[in-house]
Amino acid sequence: MDLPEPFRSEDEMSDKTQPPIRFLRFDTPAELYGAEPYLTRMTQLRPGAEETGLNFLLRLRGSTTPEEAVIYTAFAAVPHLVVWWAYECLRRTLPEPTAPDRAILALVADWTRSSDATNRWRVMQSALFAPVRSPAVYLGLAVGWSGGAIAPNDPAPVPSHRMPQAINAAILSAVAMQDLRDRPILLAKIIDEAARLFAAH
Structure with missing residues (x-):
């Protein structure tokens, strides 16, 4: 799955100049968790102070609840x-x-x-x-x-x-x-595609 062509939000469309394209809302997952207390109630793992978004995503994928990688991506990406x-x-x-x-x-x-x-x-x-x-x-x-x-x-x-x-x-x-047998493989593919958003950051 290729990354999409850049497109602008409603706020950005009102500006004459185009700001740089951002993939993630915050620079680190620790910042995201600090700004979104609701997210802390939805995932068991917590990011390290200097941990990158991609590393944290991969750690979630390898956990006993890889579904948390989906909710993390949902909060993390723009x-x-x-x-x-x-x-x-x-x-x-x-x-x-x-x-x-x-x-x-x-x-x-x-x-x-x-x-x-x-x-x-x-x-x-x-x-x-x-x-x-x-x-x-x-x-x-x-x-x-x-x-x-x-x-x-x-x-x-x-x-x-x-x-x-x-x-x-x-x-x-x-x-x-x-x-049921296909779900773990499908979830892994979905998280692999999510990783591309973090790798591009």
Whole structure:
């Protein structure tokens, strides 16, 4: 899976100059854990003071609960890239999505190419009115909670843990739909793809 072409967030699109592309929200996992107390309740392991993001990810992958590597990535990567990563994971994990899920995934793909508020609201509306909370619907909710107002007339801020939680639910619920024997291999592949985000930092 190749890293995507750079694309800009809604805030960046308002600037005339393009800032450097960031892959991770913080320089170290220790900084991330300091800023996101919710994350400390979701993982057993803790990063060392000078540990790199990639090293910590690999340590999580080798632990007795490698699923924690997914939630760590969901918190660590910038919203646009973590949505792209989750989208690619679902595209490979759900070979035959339902028609409603295909529609939501298409809207998510549109948002990764043009991450303006209109596209984000379109994804959020589709996810909110979906009859079943499928992996694709969780990913749609993640897009809606990725930053900015969740609706044109609703300026209330979204808690920072909502988007990573939805990313985590999207990926792990997709893995859980697969044959029990295939899940460890599939999870390992997903984490290997996540490692590319940290290696590029």
